[in-house]
Amino acid sequence: xxxxxxxxxxxxxxxxxxxxxxxxxxxxxxxxxxxxxxxxxxxxxxxxxxxxxxxxxxxxxxxxxxxxxxxxxxxxxxxxxxxxxxxxxxxxxxxxxxxxxxxxxxxxxxxxxxxxxxxxxxxx
Numbered sequence: 348x349x350x351x352x353x354x355x356x357x358x359x360x361x362x363x364x365x366x367x368x369x370x371x372x373x374x375x376x377x378x379x380x381x382x383x384x385x386x387x388x389x390x391x392x393x394x395x396x397x398x399x400x401x402x403x404x405x406x407x408x409x410x411x412x413x414x415x416x417x418x419x420x421x422x423x424x425x426x427x428x429x430x431x432x433x434x435x436x437x438x439x440x441x442x443x444x445x446x447x448x449x450x451x452x453x454x455x456x457x458x459x460x461x462x463x464x465x466x467x468x469x470x471x
Contacts, residue, residue, distance in 0.1 A: 348371060348377065348444055349371035349460070350369070350442050350461065351368070351369045352366060352440065353366070353368075353369075353465055354366040354465060355439075357470065358469055358470070360432060360433055361431060363429060363431075366429070366440055366442075366467075367425070368380065368382075368424060370424070372423070378399060378445055378448055379397065379399065379444070380425040380443070380444055381396035381442070381452060382394040382396070382442055383440070383455060384438035384440045384467075385441070386437060389438075394406070395407065395416040395427065396416065396445075396452045397418055399420070402417075404416050405453070407453075413430050414427060414428065414429050415430075416428075435469075437469050439466050440464065440466075440467055441462055443461045444460040445458045
């Protein structure tokens with residue numbers, strides 16, 4: 348499956364952005380969709396995931412209460428609503444899809460397909 352991420356940009360601290368991740372076709376076999384981010388000079392970091400069926404979610408502690416992951420099954424699209432953004436949220440954000448049926452779906456190795464990334468820059 349091909350994933351296309353969009354919605355990044357430049358925003359001031361405290362602002363909001365919504366990222367989108369559109370799948371090229373029905374994500375047959377996909378169990379979980381996730382968002383990761385990679386800041387300059389740092390390793391790729393898990394941000395959030397959502398079960399395609401059922402919609403249960405999980406977040407890294409640093410974004411809990413500020414970010415919300417959701418999905419639109421009819422549109423084969425996953426969103427990441429980011430509120431109260433901080434400069435430390437600056438990174439390239441990647442969406443990913445996993446066919447694994449057993450989690451925890453918090454590591455890059457848990458995911459099979461990746462989008463191209465979208466840059467989020469938060470100014471102080």
